[in-house]
Amino acid sequence: MSTASESNGGPAASATNSTVPNSAVTTGPIEGSAKAYVPTESGLQVPVRRISLTNGEHFDVYDTSGPYTDSDTVIDVHSGLYPLRRGWASEHRTQLEWARDGVTTPEMEFIAVREGVSAEFVRSEVASGRAVIPVSRRHPESEPMIIGKNFLVKVNANLGNSAVTSSVEEEVEKMVWATRWGADTIMDLSTGKRIHETREWILRNSPVPVGTVPIYQALEKVDGEPEKLTWELYRDTIIEQCEQGVDYMTVHAGVLLRYVPLTAQRVTGIVSRGGSIMAAWCLAHHRESFLYTHFSELCEILRSYDVTFSLGDGLRPGSIADANDRAQFAELETLGELTHIARDLGVQVMIEGPGHVPMDKIKENVELEEELCGEAPFYTLGPLATDIAPAYDHITSAIGAAEIARHGTAMLCYVTPKEHLGLPNRDDVKTGVITYKIAAHSADLAKGHPRAQERDDALSKARFEFRWIDQFNLSLDPDTARAYHDETLPAEPAKTA
Amino acid sequence: MSTASESNGGPAASATNSTVPNSAVTTGPIEGSAKAYVPTESGLQVPVRRISLTNGEHFDVYDTSGPYTDSDTVIDVHSGLYPLRRGWASEHRTQLEWARDGVTTPEMEFIAVREGVSAEFVRSEVASGRAVIPVSRRHPESEPMIIGKNFLVKVNANLGNSAVTSSVEEEVEKMVWATRWGADTIMDLSTGKRIHETREWILRNSPVPVGTVPIYQALEKVDGEPEKLTWELYRDTIIEQCEQGVDYMTVHAGVLLRYVPLTAQRVTGIVSRGGSIMAAWCLAHHRESFLYTHFSELCEILRSYDVTFSLGDGLRPGSIADANDRAQFAELETLGELTHIARDLGVQVMIEGPGHVPMDKIKENVELEEELCGEAPFYTLGPLATDIAPAYDHITSAIGAAEIARHGTAMLCYVTPKEHLGLPNRDDVKTGVITYKIAAHSADLAKGHPRAQERDDALSKARFEFRWIDQFNLSLDPDTARAYHDETLPAEPAKTA
Numbered sequence: 001m002s003t004a005s006e007s008n009g010g011p012a013a014s015a016t017n018s019t020v021p022n023s024a025v026t027t028g029p030i031e032g033s034a035k036a037y038v039p040t041e042s043g044l045q046v047p048v049r050r051i052s053l054t055n056g057e058h059f060d061v062y063d064t065s066g067p068y069t070d071s072d073t074v075i076d077v078h079s080g081l082y083p084l085r086r087g088w089a090s091e092h093r094t095q096l097e098w099a100r101d102g103v104t105t106p107e108m109e110f111i112a113v114r115e116g117v118s119a120e121f122v123r124s125e126v127a128s129g130r131a132v133i134p135v136s137r138r139h140p141e142s143e144p145m146i147i148g149k150n151f152l153v154k155v156n157a158n159l160g161n162s163a164v165t166s167s168v169e170e171e172v173e174k175m176v177w178a179t180r181w182g183a184d185t186i187m188d189l190s191t192g193k194r195i196h197e198t199r200e201w202i203l204r205n206s207p208v209p210v211g212t213v214p215i216y217q218a219l220e221k222v223d224g225e226p227e228k229l230t231w232e233l234y235r236d237t238i239i240e241q242c243e244q245g246v247d248y249m250t251v252h253a254g255v256l257l258r259y260v261p262l263t264a265q266r267v268t269g270i271v272s273r274g275g276s277i278m279a280a281w282c283l284a285h286h287r288e289s290f291l292y293t294h295f296s297e298l299c300e301i302l303r304s305y306d307v308t309f310s311l312g313d314g315l316r317p318g319s320i321a322d323a324n325d326r327a328q329f330a331e332l333e334t335l336g337e338l339t340h341i342a343r344d345l346g347v348q349v350m351i352e353g354p355g356h357v358p359m360d361k362i363k364e365n366v367e368l369e370e371e372l373c374g375e376a377p378f379y380t381l382g383p384l385a386t387d388i389a390p391a392y393d394h395i396t397s398a399i400g401a402a403e404i405a406r407h408g409t410a411m412l413c414y415v416t417p418k419e420h421l422g423l424p425n426r427d428d429v430k431t432g433v434i435t436y437k438i439a440a441h442s443a444d445l446a447k448g449h450p451r452a453q454e455r456d457d458a459l460s461k462a463r464f465e466f467r468w469i470d471q472f473n474l475s476l477d478p479d480t481a482r483a484y485h486d487e488t489l490p491a492e493p494a495k496t497a
Numbered sequence: 498m499s500t501a502s503e504s505n506g507g508p509a510a511s512a513t514n515s516t517v518p519n520s521a522v523t524t525g526p527i528e529g530s531a532k533a534y535v536p537t538e539s540g541l542q543v544p545v546r547r548i549s550l551t552n553g554e555h556f557d558v559y560d561t562s563g564p565y566t567d568s569d570t571v572i573d574v575h576s577g578l579y580p581l582r583r584g585w586a587s588e589h590r591t592q593l594e595w596a597r598d599g600v601t602t603p604e605m606e607f608i609a610v611r612e613g614v615s616a617e618f619v620r621s622e623v624a625s626g627r628a629v630i631p632v633s634r635r636h637p638e639s640e641p642m643i644i645g646k647n648f649l650v651k652v653n654a655n656l657g658n659s660a661v662t663s664s665v666e667e668e669v670e671k672m673v674w675a676t677r678w679g680a681d682t683i684m685d686l687s688t689g690k691r692i693h694e695t696r697e698w699i700l701r702n703s704p705v706p707v708g709t710v711p712i713y714q715a716l717e718k719v720d721g722e723p724e725k726l727t728w729e730l731y732r733d734t735i736i737e738q739c740e741q742g743v744d745y746m747t748v749h750a751g752v753l754l755r756y757v758p759l760t761a762q763r764v765t766g767i768v769s770r771g772g773s774i775m776a777a778w779c780l781a782h783h784r785e786s787f788l789y790t791h792f793s794e795l796c797e798i799l800r801s802y803d804v805t806f807s808l809g810d811g812l813r814p815g816s817i818a819d820a821n822d823r824a825q826f827a828e829l830e831t832l833g834e835l836t837h838i839a840r841d842l843g844v845q846v847m848i849e850g851p852g853h854v855p856m857d858k859i860k861e862n863v864e865l866e867e868e869l870c871g872e873a874p875f876y877t878l879g880p881l882a883t884d885i886a887p888a889y890d891h892i893t894s895a896i897g898a899a900e901i902a903r904h905g906t907a908m909l910c911y912v913t914p915k916e917h918l919g920l921p922n923r924d925d926v927k928t929g930v931i932t933y934k935i936a937a938h939s940a941d942l943a944k945g946h947p948r949a950q951e952r953d954d955a956l957s958k959a960r961f962e963f964r965w966i967d968q969f970n971l972s973l974d975p976d977t978a979r980a981y982h983d984e985t986l987p988a989e990p991a992k993t994a
Contacts, residue, residue, distance in 0.1 A: 086598040089620050267954055268961045319957035320942060320950060356957075357902050357942035358950075385899060385939035387960075389931065390968060391977040395892055399899045402882060406856050418959065420968075421978060422985030434886070438893050442882035445817060446856035451856075454815060456884040457764055460816035460853075462764045462885075463917065471887060471917075480888040481918060488919025 008048040024169045025176045025205075027068050027075050030472030031482075035070040036060065036155040038113055044106060046113040047143065053470045062114065062152065065180045066143065066207020077172060080426075083140035086310030094306040095135070097346045108134050114144075115151050116451050125150055126414060130375045131410070132248075132348040134185065134308040139245030143207050145184055147377045147410045148348060152449060153180060153440035154332035154411040156211065156379070157433055160189030161198055168198045173430050176200050181433040184411070184475070185247070187211040194386050195220060199244060200269035205222035209247035214238050214272050218337050226277045227284035231294050238298065242305040249307060250274060250352065251298065252314035253291035254334040257282040259315060268318035271355075275314025295338055306463060308348040310379060311335045316355035321385050323357040336372030345373070350410070353380035354385060359403055366407040377410035384415070393419040394435040401436060406441030434477050441476075504752050521666045522673045522702075524565050524572050524772045528979075529970030532567040535610055541603060543610040544640065550967045556955050559611065560651065562677045563640065563704020574669060577701030580637035591803040592632070594843045596624035604630050604641035611641075612648050613948050622647055626836075628907070629745075629845040631682065631706040631805040636742030640704050642681055644847060644874045644907045649946060650937035651908040652679060653708065653876070653932055657686030658695055665695045671926050672699050678930040679973070681908070682744070684708040684779065692717060696741060706744035708807060712771050723774045724781035728791050736844065739802040746804060747771060747849065748795065749811035750788035751831035754779040756812060758823035765815035768852075772811025792835055796842040806847040807876060808832045813852035817884050820854040821861060834871030840871070847907070850877035853884060856900055863904040874907035881912070890916040891932040898933060902940030909933050931974050940972075 029035060032052065037045040038039065038060070067073040067081055086250065088106045089098075099104050104119045108126065111133065111277040112119040125131035131148025147154050157178035161171045174187050185208050190198045195217050203210055215229075218237040222228035252274040260279045263270050270276045278289045291298070302309060315331040316324045335351055342349045351373045353365055362383065368379045382397030383404060389396050405412055410465040415423040416432035424432065444452035455474065462470035472481045526532060529549065534542040535557070545557040546566070563576055564570040585603045586595075595602050601616045605623065605807045608630065609616040622628035628645025644651050654675035658668045672683050682705050687695045692714050700707055712726075715734045719725035727766060738746065749771040757776045760767050767773045775786045788795070812828040814820045832848055839846045848870045850862055859880065866875045879894030880901060886893045894912040902909055913921040913929035921929065941949035952971065959967035 105512055165561045208966075248790060256986050266956050318961070320953040320955060354640060359939055360945070386935060387957045388938060388943055388971065389973045390956075391972065391974055391981050392931055392935060395895055395932055396939070398892055399936065399939050403900070418981050418985070421981040434889060435892055438883060438886050438889060439896065441885060442856055442893070442896050445883055447856070456817040459887075460764050460818060460884045464815070474885065474886065476886045479889055484888050484915055484918040487922075488915070 014044045016070040023076065024128060025068065025077060026070060026173065026180060029069045030180070031478050032469070035063070040108060040109045040113045042106070044110050045111055051473050053473070054467055055470070057426070059455070059474060061365050061455065064182055064184050064208055068176050068207070070179065077201070077205050078236040079310075081141040081207060084143065085135065085140040085388050089306075090139060090141075092137075092201050092304055093347060094303055094346050095126055095133040096129070096343070096348045098121045098133070098436065103204070104436055107135055110144040111146045115146065117151075122146060128375070129343050129349065130377070132308050132350050132377055134211070134248040134348065134489055136242070136245050136247045136305050136307050138243060138305055139203055139206075139210065139247055140395065141204060141206065142209050142247065145209065147379070149375070149377065149408040149410045151410070152452070153274030153409070154184035155433060155436040155440050156185045156187055156413045157183035157429060158187045158413065159202070159429070161194070162264075168194060168201055171198055172201050172205055173428060175206055177426055178429050178433050179206070179208050181340045182437045183208065183433050184412070185209040185211055187213070187413070189213060189216065191216055191220065192275050196240070196244075199241070199438060200248070203245045209246070211248040211250065212241055212246045213274055213312070214241055215252065215277055217241070219277060225278040229277070229281055229290070231290035231307045234290060235294070235297070235301070242301060242307050246307060248310045248350070249311040250310045251291055252278045252296055252312040253289070253298075253338055254331040255279055255282065255289060255314040256292065256331075256334055257286065259289055259327055259330050262325070263315060263331060264318075266325070266327070267321040270315060272312065272314045272316055273318070274312050278314055292334075295341060296345065299342050299347045303345055303347045306348070308350065309342055309348060311338055311351050313352045313354060316353070316381070317357065319356050320358050323354065324361045327352065331369060332368060332372055337439070339373045339376050350377040350379045353378050353404070353409065355381055357383040357400060358387050362400060362403045363407050366404060366409060370408065379413065380409050381413040382415050390420045391417055392418065394432050398435045398439040401439035402442040405440060406446040412440055437476050506517065506813055517804070521670050522565065522572065522574060523670065523677060525568060526566045527677070528975050529966070532560070534905050536628055537606045537610050539606060541607050543607055548970050550959070551964055552967070556952070556971060558952065559703055561681050561844070562868070565704070565815065566677065574698070574702050578704060580636040581640065582632065582637040585637075586634060586803075586928050589634075589801055591800055591843050591993060592623055592630040593626070593840070593845045596620045596958040604632055607641040608643045608677060612643065614648075620866040625872070627874070629805050629874055631845065633742050633744045633802050633804050633967050635740060635802055636700055636703075636707065637746055638701060638703065639706050639744065642706065644876070646872070646874065646905040646907045648907070649730070649949070650902045650906070650940045651681035652930060652933040652937050653682045653684055653908055653910045654680035654926060655684045655686050655910065656699070656926070657684075658689065661926050665691060665698055665914070668695055668701055669698050671923060672703055674923055675926050676703070676705050676928050678927050679934045680705065680911070680930050682708055684710070684910075686710060686713065688713060688717065693737070693741075693868040696738070696743070700742045707742070708745040708747065709738055709743045710747040710771055710809070711738055712749065712774055714738070716774060723777040726774070726778055726787070727878045728787035731787060732791070732794070732798070735798055739798060739804050743804060743852055745807045745847070746799070747807045747809040748788055749775045749809035750786070750792055750795075750835055751808060751828040752776055752779065752786060752811040753789065753828075753831055754783065754785055756824055757825050759822070759827060760812060763814075763822065763824070764818040767812060768810045768815030769809065769813055771809050775811055789831075791837060791840065796839050796844045803845070804838050804849065808846060808848050810849045810851060813850070813878070814854065816853050817855050820851065821858045825851065826865065829865060829869055833871070836870045836873050847874040847876045850875050850901070850906065851880045852878055853880070854880040854897060856882050856897065859897060861898045863901060863906060866916070867905065875900050875905060876908040879912050887917045888914055890914065891929050895932045895936040898936040899939040901912050902937060903943040909937055934973050
């Protein structure tokens, strides 16, 4: 537990002044399944969700839900999760540096079993920069995972309270809920006064990597006035978050002063919050941003915690009309330049991508990103394939997400039905995660991932044999499949006939 | 009104023995819009949905909803809709025959304005067989529309009661409801004793073309035993449905005896109901099906009403594992052979397609269909890009649908969240239609349809200018967009700020 958390009423604080009751989080396995562990060569325990079938067989699926779905584990959100990875890395080196030196870390060994590949393959992909393992040394509670185009496509879920609409308690439950349904990482985009405390609760209880956008907290410290931001204030915020255990950070270091005018003729200007903040700073000071001019110092800080860069696309298109324009691709060139600097300094890097892109312009995004950024893992928000369906943007974006992922995007940031309209509630989070698991899996199938189709085959076989219960349990959301079936044919025999 | 309908308690019967109260159907425009009519050169009135914007402008969108959304029209489901097209075609010729003879029909003139192209372009696309105009002479209530890859991608909604779960009344409302949200055609897949009556109510009240699968009704007549089916019984069923005014019919004439064994090793065998029926008949009689052997006679019947063939894919894959296999493509070859026979006899033809196909195998389906079937319009069910998400198959299939449509599929058959699980209710119908409008529009954008992006631009501009009400009203589903926004920020000023 970090000192910072103890002074901020996080989980390390005593139960008496806690704000999060245990009862607030969902525990227990998804119906029809149970937690199991598969040992690695050296005895590490890799979790899987084991689905029992009515024909006596079972089917194991990749499991992101952590100890919450293990019936044998007692959950205490005030203590946080068991620090699984404590002591795994004794030296201050990054996974990238280990990999380059030919060392297979315990994280790589763990991931190899999770992904069904060799540990050496994991190491070589990390060494080349084509994959990242976003596991901060200060977040030992998380289970190692990898993001790279030669692995299963991953899904991120954005969470984050605001003073107006939700509590710390709700955000911790949303994190548990999102990972229950398959979120591979979560981003805490909280704003407001309790930003540090919320993050502490989430980090200590999250079984998956946690990402943030530090500029949001930095802005809180200057009362929301971008021009008052300074390198020193930003740096201190970064260190605070590194100390807490954030695994990856979005940094909009590619928004250069000369790119800002390129957005003037756009239909939707600059829609990225981080991008707007940095553009406002650049214009106010008429200088390149401190994120760009101090980038090497930033690298030094992230390197010492093994925090991964997620280089943000501050100039991403916010509409179909603005897709693949000069502003967007100019920033991407700068992200490419920064990628190589970061890698040279031993820091892991991924690259964020759009946004809103019509289907015919999606592939170009991946190709250009790979070319400019040395195949650094691409991490995209959708993209939405059309602008005309607010309230259904999980779907407009799942279409784009599946398309961009099959061409090589390594992680997809989910979009919920409330995108553009409001903050997602618990149901929206689940809908967003399931929708994005569909997009990711569709891409895994299209890419010919060796084990992806096994689940489709198992479910389709169950369907063809009228093993309804198996069909439900093998699906991404057994609860809803069962409920929809029962709506029309509620009788129990109808499920086994 | 056909004789058949009068003897079966359809809308022509007096109100006293009617089963459908007027109050059961939804009327009035979608909020923020009003029906308007754009005149063609010769004075035909083409409906549009006119959205009024808060900046004083307006935006017209393609409108499938018929008179139900016209505040000036009195709806009486017992009389049926006004027979708009009565007398438009005085001779018994098909749109294909007119087009080949260089004649621009009123239907083509109407469609030209609807699609924003020249009437001559419409005629030439129909003449080549690349597009069809499914408007039976016996269904004069429908507004002309076109299905072809060089036009806007269309969406079909399947409806249909079953004795167990829904009434005639509910099905008429589902038809009105589906077209309200954008269904370009509907298919009536009703089963049970009231199949003729249900269809009559739907036809007399439908502003869009209605499709059926006649083998379903034929099977009812032989107590559900496929081997008892005969050509004569099927022929009489076809004539009955042609007389009523069905606009297009699914005919599974490509299921040949020698193809049936090709499905033996599949994970999911034959999943098409029509395909299963015809395979069972072929095996029971050890002969080619009467649909294949009497195909020319079928053509003669359809030609005389200008009913369009939708040649069914009885051997479509029902799982990712079975996609693009020999059974599927063998049947497609036969559908190609039949397409040319039908066209030679003056009958319009479209081709049905799968089903379940991973993203990397989708494009091949379109290319092969175009090659084998002389670019006849392709009409696909999704396809689902993965099998693992029952309860979300509107989404798994929207991913595949957008992909197949951007490569040239002309019409998409929607899939609702209840696919594989139960019968769709009213909410499911709306979700299915909106989801498929998203897929279709995403494809229109990717294909560079000249007017498609105008709506995205108008909505994005409204979004950027914080014109919330315009953003809602320009969206595919203003009601839900508004509701989601109000959930977080209910205050009225938040929508205009």
